[in-house]
Amino acid sequence: MALAKYFTKDLLAIKQVFSQGSREKFEQLLNSHVVEIAFDDEVSKMEVQSLLDLLVRLTSRLYPQLKFSYLGKEKGSAIISDYIKKAKSINSQIEIVDSASSFSIILGRTPAGVEGKRIYVGSDGWNAKLSTINPVGCGSSMNPFGAGVAACLASSNAFRYVFQEFIGRLEMDDEVVLDVSNLNQGTSNNDFPEIDLGVIHLVGMGAIGNGFLWAFSKMQNCQGVLKVIDDQTVSLSNLQRYVCTDELSIDKVKSAFAKEFLKANSIITEPYNMKWAGYVAKTNEGNIDMVAVAVDSAKDRIGIQSSLPHRIVNAYTENNITGITRHLNFGVTACLVCGYIPEKKMKDYSQEVADNLGIPNLENQVRHYIAYDYPVDDNLLMWISQGNGIGIEDLSKFRGQRFSNFYSDAVCGGVLLSLTGATQNNSKMEAPLAFQSAVAGILLASEVVLLKLGARNEQFPNSSQLYPLLKIKSSTNPYNTQLSRDSSQRCICYDKDFKLVYDKMWNS
Ligand SMILES: [Zn+2]
Structure with missing residues (x-):
């Protein structure tokens, strides 16, 4: 079991929500949870397929352990193996497990006697539906919007559950119908016309x-x-x-x-x-x-x-x-x-880049690398190593990379953050x-x-x-x-x- 290859970026995003946590703690929490996705015979519906597809795409990027369960009467193993394939293509480190789940996201209309915490998720045309009590099922429309938003909200509930100790009081979406067409609660039954x-x-x-x-x-x-x-x-x-x-x-x-x-x-x-x-x-x-x-x-x-x-x-x-x-x-x-x-005048971009690289006084030099997209050389690596108190050998893999690629991986991708420990200020970086x-x-x-x-x-x-x-x-x-x-x-x-x-x- 291991975290995704791009986990440093996940880490940046989690830190944006909970600035007080450490990398070790976040990893330990993620590694201690099994997130389950369960569905039933309703899977023949387009809305269910859309919802499932996005759920797999969202959860497999973050959680190291996923579990798939089929609650229907028909044989579900072929469908499950397709979703496993998809999850592994997104995150080759992911582990598909059969052990007890700690959080379950349940589609369809079958009440599940599962262990752990659960949320039922579904849709009906423009409406995204969630419940912590009863199955909500899906409609038969071709409209992907209620389903898509529902998948995102279900993922948010899973995230809140896994990281609840940072939240204080855990609040799940117990009974929700969100109409995407008017962005307020309520129901409408608009189908999706051609x-x-x-x-x-x-x-x-x-x-x-x-x-x-x-x-x-x-x-x-x-x-x-x-x-x-x-x-x-x-x-x-x-x-x-x-x-x-x-x-x-x-x-x-x-x-x-x-x-x-x-x-x-x-x-x-x-x-x-x-x-x-x-x-x-x-x-x-x-x-x-x-x-x-x-x-x-x-x-x-x-x-x-x-x-x-x-x-x-x-x-x-x-x-x-x-x-x-x-x-x-x-x-x-x-x-x-x-x-x-x-x-006020926005800080110049090159100054922002220099700040994010931990070398705020070298804005002039950084501007040069940006302007010509120079390859990363020993000078730049030495400055960054000194500016951040990290060994130059940890940065040597970036030598020769185009500056823009280096910046994208090292800073936006969170590599620098993970090398310096979790103390670096990344307030300039939007990492949702x-x-x-x-x-x-x-x-x-x-x-x-x-x-x-x-x-x-x-x-x-x-x-x-x-x-x-x-x-x-x-x-x-x-x-x-x-x-x-x-x-x-x-x-x-x-x-x-x-x-x-x-x-x-x-x-x-
Ligand atoms: Zn205007």
């Missing part, structure tokens, strides 16, 4: 982009064109929360990976291995109707808004919040940039848990569909926040609110020329 989504631009194939991609892969009855814009390749540490990836995805170009992942789908995928600015320049595309934003910097968001797409939906994860914002009328309601007008990013991406995909279905308009609040680590409650979680425009009026949406171009393009 629709043509038109042309959608997805910018960013990172962790949120992966959640989006997963949802699109389960939308079997939709037409449209999905343009995926991203200029990076998949790295080992990405596997911690990129739900569509497995160990064979490493080094693949992210946009091409998206096309490959959707190859059996009726939606046509066009990959663009470039940044947004490059895409706009290359395609010379003026009238961009719909952009789904899954990038992780204010700078990228400003670039996207500046190209004046008609409508923008945006997803983010920050401080354990999963958020969605909607920008449907430039110059009238808050634009994508309104929330990012900095109060897999289910936090996945639910952001699934909600982002749902926004695209709901806009098309007419369920999103200017009457709907333009901001929604979900705290997946907390109990889902009708009054506070999710939290819907209306964002106002930048009060300093410095935002680009107050610029007359921008507004003129937008209005001319979209006749508003």
